Amino acid sequence: MDGGNRRMKTPKISEAVVRRLPIYLRFLNELNVKNVHTVSSQDLGQKLDLNPAQIRKDLAYFGEFGKKGIGYDVGYLIEKIRQILKLDKLIPVALVGTGNLGRALSNYNAYMHDNMKIVAVFDADERKIGGSLNNLTVQPMRELGEAIRKHQVRIGIITVPAAEAQNVANQFVEAGVEGILNFAPIIIKVPLTVRVHHADLTAELQSLAYYLEK
Amino acid sequence: MDGGNRRMKTPKISEAVVRRLPIYLRFLNELNVKNVHTVSSQDLGQKLDLNPAQIRKDLAYFGEFGKKGIGYDVGYLIEKIRQILKLDKLIPVALVGTGNLGRALSNYNAYMHDNMKIVAVFDADERKIGGSLNNLTVQPMRELGEAIRKHQVRIGIITVPAAEAQNVANQFVEAGVEGILNFAPIIIKVPLTVRVHHADLTAELQSLAYYLEK
DNA sequence: TAGATTGTTAATCGATTAACAATC
DNA sequence: TAGATTGTTAATCGATTAACAATC
Numbered sequence: 427m428d429g430g431n432r433r434m435k436t437p438k439i440s441e442a443v444v445r446r447l448p449i450y451l452r453f454l455n456e457l458n459v460k461n462v463h464t465v466s467s468q469d470l471g472q473k474l475d476l477n478p479a480q481i482r483k484d485l486a487y488f489g490e491f492g493k494k495g496i497g498y499d500v501g502y503l504i505e506k507i508r509q510i511l512k513l514d515k516l517i518p519v520a521l522v523g524t525g526n527l528g529r530a531l532s533n534y535n536a537y538m539h540d541n542m543k544i545v546a547v548f549d550a551d552e553r554k555i556g557g558s559l560n561n562l563t564v565q566p567m568r569e570l571g572e573a574i575r576k577h578q579v580r581i582g583i584i585t586v587p588a589a590e591a592q593n594v595a596n597q598f599v600e601a602g603v604e605g606i607l608n609f610a611p612i613i614i615k616v617p618l619t620v621r622v623h624h625a626d627l628t629a630e631l632q633s634l635a636y637y638l639e640k
Numbered sequence: 641m642d643g644g645n646r647r648m649k650t651p652k653i654s655e656a657v658v659r660r661l662p663i664y665l666r667f668l669n670e671l672n673v674k675n676v677h678t679v680s681s682q683d684l685g686q687k688l689d690l691n692p693a694q695i696r697k698d699l700a701y702f703g704e705f706g707k708k709g710i711g712y713d714v715g716y717l718i719e720k721i722r723q724i725l726k727l728d729k730l731i732p733v734a735l736v737g738t739g740n741l742g743r744a745l746s747n748y749n750a751y752m753h754d755n756m757k758i759v760a761v762f763d764a765d766e767r768k769i770g771g772s773l774n775n776l777t778v779q780p781m782r783e784l785g786e787a788i789r790k791h792q793v794r795i796g797i798i799t800v801p802a803a804e805a806q807n808v809a810n811q812f813v814e815a816g817v818e819g820i821l822n823f824a825p826i827i828i829k830v831p832l833t834v835r836v837h838h839a840d841l842t843a844e845l846q847s848l849a850y851y852l853e854k
Numbered sequence: 855t856a857g858a859t860t861g862t863t864a865a866t867c868g869a870t871t872a873a874c875a876a877t878c
Numbered sequence: 879t880a881g882a883t884t885g886t887t888a889a890t891c892g893a894t895t896a897a898c899a900a901t902c
Contacts, residue, residue: 442869448846452825466883474827478883479871486885494884495878512849519845526744533740534841542845580852581845605848611666613688621851625844627748630837631733631756631795632662634819635726637835638794656893680859692859693895700861708860709902 466497518545523585532560574601588612680711732759737799746774759791788815802826
């Protein structure tokens with residue numbers, strides 16, 4: 427289902443593991459800012475509400491980054507996780523949909539995500555086109571393909587209404603995007619070669635309701 | 641770790657199951673709008689990229705909602721899932737942080753989430769106070785406790801910078817909120833009686849990078 | 855009746871946690 | 879050396895999927 431084992435550099439990393447790496451990275455960056463140079467799986471587990479054994483196991487999938495009896499060097503581990511997540515080189519990102527959510531994300535992005543950079547923004551609404559968003563000019567949808575190829579965009583973000591999301595996804599795929607982060611409340615269909623993550627804010631909120639008393 | 645088995649109405653429902661219920665609900669609502677009256681686990685699985693057996697099993701935790709040989713009645717299943725998720729009665733929600741993300745969510749909310757309603761919004765920035773957000777007036781933080789009690793707010797949404805998130809969470813907890821949806825990129829600590837969901841947009845995006853080729 | 859599809863049990867698969875030898 | 883902590887194996891736990899009797 428994976429289409430053959432690429433380079434077999436890593437055996438078979440589960441999604442759960444990959445999703446925890448950014449969490450580790452973020453906390454390590456905090457430690458780094460505070461000039462903390464060493465951290466144990468114990469410390470990490472405590473702060474992140476995770477089992478220390480799990481953290482060690484997660485990291486061990488990718489190499490031996492720690493020192494027995496000591497722990498992990500913060501700077502070194504940051505470097506390694508950034509490599510694993512491919513955040514050690516610039517990843518150009520495009521965004522479609524310049525509503526509140528789109529604007530929120532491009533601000534977020536402007537200073538938060540090391541090496542992921544929104545390089546083009548699009549909107550289907552003629553009135554929004556030509557407007558400015560975080561130093562970028564909002565472009566019409568018809569320019570999407572060309573702009574994506576020109577900037578070598580690898581990841582697309584969808585912040586449009588559900589009814590338009592599949593259409594936008596198709597255009598992203600057509601233009602050669604490798605990954606999509608979809609905020610529209612709908613399951614979009616793409617070829618197996620394209621990875622989709624679904625940030626489902628409504629589902630997040632509704633599932634929270636389940637845990638209310640009575 | 642759960643503090644005893646409450647009413648034992650349901651045996652022990654996993655988080656994974658609960659997170660899928662809103663997905664089912666949303667698609668069922670779409671069918672309902674299209675006047676589709678019956679749906680099979682097969683159909684659902686196809687549209688939602690899930691195994692039909694899993695869908696049947698998920699639903700079976702809560703009762704026998706289908707008819708053998710026929711499938712599920714769309715309207716009836718909607719009603720049942722809404723009950724399970726406690727969306728059959730109004731759930732008042734408060735939001736702290738009226739930046740782009742906060743504004744995006746309150747718009748979203750205004751028309752999307754059946755029976756979850758943002759009834760109060762707050763900001764720490766004096767300049768934002770008194771402003772209007774989706775028919776609500778932005779209130780200062782000092783009014784949070786009183787407003788939450790007055791409106792019987794049960795869920796709090798945090799859309800403030802990481803540095804302030806724990807503080808806001810504390811105030812939510814203090815005021816008696818039962819669940820928190822946290823958008824700040826930090827793990828917040830709350831008593832076990834309060835449920836926290838973490839919508840980690842940065843992590844979502846960064847983990848996507850892992851799946852890029854090369 | 856024949857065909858379809860549920861609810862549920864059993865089988866499989868995968869992820870988390872515990873335990874501990876290795877070693878800094 | 880004694881204490882601490884990793885990397886890793888084994889044990890446990892939990893979730894997904896397959897299979898099928900029941901039945902509409």
